[in-house]
Amino acid sequence: RGMVSALYDRIDGNEQFAADVAHEIKNPLASLRSAVGSLRMVKKEEHRVRLLDVIEHDVRRLDRLVSDISNASRLDSELVKEEEQRFNLLEMVQNLAQYLGEDAGKKGIEFIIDLPQNPIEIHGLEARLAQVFVNLITNAVSFCEDGDAIRVWARRRENRVLVVVEDTGPGIPDEALTKIFKRFYSQRPETDFGNNSGLGLAISKQIVEAHGGVIWAENIRPTEADITSEPLGARFVVGLPI
Template identity: 50%
Template sequence: IDQMVTAERLAILKVFGVAAVVMFVLSVLLASTIAGPVRRLADAAERVRRRIRARVEIPDFTKRRDEIGHLSGALRDMTDSLYNRIEAIERFAADVSHELKNPLTSLRSAVETLPLAKTDNSRARLLSVIEHDVKRLDRLISDISDASRLDAELQRQDAAQVDLRRLLTTLTLVANETRLGHSTMVEVKFDGPASDQFSVPGHDSRLGQVISNLLSNAQSFSCEGGKVRILCRRRKAEIEIIVEDEGPGIREDALEKIFERFYTDRPHQGFGQNSGLGLSISKQIVEAHGGRIWAENRVGPRGEDGEPTVAGARFVVRLPAK
């Protein structure tokens, strides 16, 4: 009996020793494959919180096919989005400061010079400058306020199906009924069956803002008695909206620049009559809906030199359909 008990005790000790070795090996493996990477990711996230102004690199474990790899990829994408948003805010603040400084400098100069004006004509000119700068500041502040809260509004609001047929028809009627100082007519055409609503997921008010900006832009560049045409059609999984005018077109080197913030090229209008934010806001809205927008020139008949002429500008918006 004593021999049997001793043998069983030795067997239990052997099993315990093997189990201890296995547990130690598993603990080392788990620490190196799970706890260690998680700790490195947590330390990197903490460094991001402390050093928000300096870009911190998140450890890359995306080659792993488990949850750690997925977590690493998600943290890297989130950090990149955070830094891109911070950089965009900094650029926006710098652009706003630069744009506001110009009219403020002009306004300050006019106000300081006004007491020194000796004639009524000089005072009238200075008052005109002051009035122009105040209106420009008011326009800039309104557009800047709209642009600054755009992202937050698009994130807070739930997307719904937008009937583009009804939206474009309504905006066309409004544009034709509220023509101010010009006789440019707006025509809308739908390329598809009458029952097709051309529905896209999004925010109807913001998409309406995009079309309104494009219509206002086209009307301002069109000649008296000209027409602005809107075409809406389906292209596979996308809805395409085309806005064409009969104006002078766009310079080739400005086809991309016109969508930049505060850029404006309106030689036919006085300085400071436009904030340069309309097309930038439109691009921001379209991209937030997963779409694209670009500008191009309409090709007209060939001129005397044999080169094709420019018949106007064309803005193309493509949005993913439902």
């Protein structure tokens, strides 16, 4: 009975995923169809160039979307098949942070790494967890501007380790806090529209939970006593068992 129930849940999940995929692909396809149709009629070269830019953007968006969908659809089986190993989580986070911190520095963002001296080893899939922290750090960089700061820090708490990525960017809209880990949800400025599939955080959540961990997002506020105060930035926390 349990196996049948799990199978039905998986079928329902696949159907929902297929429906979500179809919905997401229709948007850039509709934009492409409109741009191609307009391209046949425009006479001025400047209008043609603008439409070609739209077409190129939509093609890149579709390519990114299909790649992320492919990765997401294979993730369940790959998480089961790949062999877990014991590794130093802090060393992995340190290497990633140093590398990605260079991109932050180019944007004028201060990048702070605050990790304990003693190694913290966990049992898991190092490459998959690296994917989680790459996503969290690159997201923080994309939301920050010149003069902002990003801090990556970790602390051991009894039988688990917390790795935190926080920034001084615009924070997360309150209505988005419960949605940002859903598939295809994206809360980005208009200038960045179409540059993300909205699957990154959903995939990160899936990887963390497959390791028996938790991931959540919150706003950094001047005082927790006043939840209506303007956020000073965003904080993403990953908790993993040791």
